[in-house]
Amino acid sequence: MQPHNLVRPEQNRDHPPMHAETAPAATTPPHPIDSPAAHGVWSPVLVPLRPDLSIDSGRFIVHARRLLAQGCHGLALFGTTSEANSFSVAERKALVDEVTEAGIPPDRLMVGTGCCAFTDSVELTRHALDAGCRRVLMLPPFYYKGVSDEGLFRAFAEVIERVGEPALQVFLYHFPRLSGVPVTERLIGRLADAFPETVAGVKDSSGEWSNTRMMLDRFPDLAIFPGSEIFLLDGLRAGAAGCITATSNVNPAGARAIFDVWESGHGDPDAKQAAATAIRRTIDRYPGIPAQKYLIAHYRDDPAWRAVRPPMVALDNDAGRDLLNALADTEFDGARLGGWNERADVPEASHGACTGRER
Secondary structure, eight states, X not given: OOOTTOOOGGGOTTSOOOOXXXXXXXXXXXXXXXXXXOOEEXXXXXXXXXTTSOBOHHHHHHHHHHHHHXXXXXXXXXXXXXXXXXXXXXXXXXXXXXHHXXXXXXXXXXXXXXXXXXXXXXHHHHHHHXXXXXXXXXXXXXXXOSOOHHHHHHHXXXXXXXXXXXXXXXXXEEOHHHHSOOOOHHHHHHXXXXXXXXXXXEEXXXXXXXXXXXXXXXXXXXXXXXXXXXXXXXXXXXXXXXXXXXXXXXXXXXXXXXXXHHHHTOSOHHHHHHHHHHHHHHHTTSOHHHHHHHHHHHHTTOGGGGOXXXXXXXXXXXXXXXXXXXXXXXXXXXXXXXXXXXXXXXXXXOOOOOOSSOO
């Protein structure tokens, strides 16, 4: 089954897959209201650190450009993989400013703004909009456990109503294993009904295909993103918008290959899916953020990349060597993490398949 409201492959001949070597130069970012709908492979970007554990925005921007050039349709700033909840509101706002000022188009960004205090969420969401980023990824307030859907509805509603911006597009973030607070079917339905022009989609990081499938069946007008490329092909076949996946930091081309082969109707998407799944499952045997930072540090010969903020701990050398050996049994191409032109242009988005309520 093709995703709901999608441009079918035969209608998309004028938008071929993106390749870094033919990427056009970055252009002036469009006003957020003119942004195309979110779709495809999105990377929740790892955040490199300086020796004092402050954000290394220079390395971040280089990495972000690289991810776009290697096939990511968009970038999520300050989701789980960005160690969002280890950074202050001021630090998060400052990086959004630096990224957009560096010329990365706001319509390629989705900014994580969900905090325990709704006032912090309001501040981050307003700031994202001021920076030209209409899409935000919003966790529920997650410190208090066992709260009701009514309480969570009020928390999300306070943010949406206080921001009061028609351009705002909220993607609800369901990650109960870490947050401890689920975004339930009932809550999604109530928010979508109350704010039909604002609630645009869901990132489902439950890790359960049955839950993602429920969302796709229950909310065909929302852009549903599985939180792992493991479910990308099944998701696309069932109507998903794409995926927002942590390991696109080190294997963006693998996830993009699944999307492109499926969208074009040429080639074997199941083979691409199997290759990407093997890489993802291998990395998942290690702490995800430290493991991916280790890989980037190793292949770029840049030890600074290994740093994480407490309470996380960097992957040790023995575990790192084990990871490298395990990946050698997959199709992982570490060379793609190697040298890079820091002034490489940001390619324009490939406006192929689009889905969901977002406008």
